[in-house]
Amino acid sequence: MLRLVPRQESFFELFEKQARLLDEGAKYLMQIMEEFDHLEDLAFRLKVTEHDADEVVHEIIRKLNTTFVMPLDRKDIHALASALDDILEAIEAASDRMVLYEIQEPTESAVKLTRILVEATWLMVEAVGSLRNLRQTEAIREACVAINRLENRGDQTNRAAIAKLFQMDDKPIEALKWREIYNNIETALDKCEDVADILEATVLKNA
């Protein structure tokens, strides 16, 4: 019998909540790209989501510190919670920069990158949801493979996007603004891969 995370039901619940908020955040970013007129309003909502998720992380850490859990599991739980948190933070940073830099309209590359990100965060919700069900290790593994693939695609897309920015000789400052935003989205995708790695390692360890 597998036991991925300590028996307390609430760890699962907290992780699922965290993943759901993360997915919500990614969808706000997508919505920003699609309805750019509402940038400020949506960026604000994304910030609120990020705050809510922060609370969940603190709850996980608090619970972890005051519950008896085997050291190995403890480390995994801690790593998972903070990696999930990092993703949402990077997503929030991307939208915050768009507001700060008074971006007027999204670029094609930003839309593309965000689409990849939303796909990855959705997979994450599924994978984290499967942690609870002990016989779904295959589902977790599949999601992790898919997330890795998306991260690679994100990498290539980001590289191409930045190359395109460097051709904007006439608007260097716009290029620099966007480079930062693209990098934030790419960081979010990188952290998705970190989560996938942690999930895979946890599954392996407990197989």
Next chain:
Amino acid sequence: MKRFRFMPTEENFFELFDEIAQALVDAAVCLHDLVTNYQDIGHKCHVLRDMEKRVDIATNHICQRLNVSFVTPLDREDIRLLASTIDDVLDYIEASADRMRLYGVEKPREETVELSALLVEATKTIQTGISALSHYRDIDCILGPCIAVNDIEHKCDEILRKALKRLMKEETKPLEIAKWQEIFDRLEIATDRCEDVANALESIVVKHA
């Protein structure tokens, strides 16, 4: 009132932690001095690099002793995390100063003054927490500083946002923007890592509550 000594007594972990906490404060003070009295940059960066080395060595000692001392696995992980997050703060303080030198910055942007002052405040607060950890103290002496560090980090965030906004609005030379994006990025990571130090401290303490 419950009082604890949180650090294992077998080896002189306290001394090593006192040393890295002091080096951390020194580094933040040095950065603040660098941006307020912007001269002898080469020398000041050199001093910072020395501090970084000092902390590297002390951190290695801590890790080595952790491996040979009797410490429960739980504590070991926490102590290692505490040491390595302090090391990270210092690395990024050094990295931001060195970027100013390398990129030939003529005058630091004004927000660096506020930011480095807050870094001094944060590192001093961390030092207070660390010293409480090493001696018998009640839990609030450690949790108080942790909360204070989080507040300072939020202040830093606001200043950084303001700094980036102003950079994009007022600076007309694209290469200047690129340089400062990088420097502010390093400063942001340094302040973020202060929060990680506070979280690591908190983890050690909460378990004994």
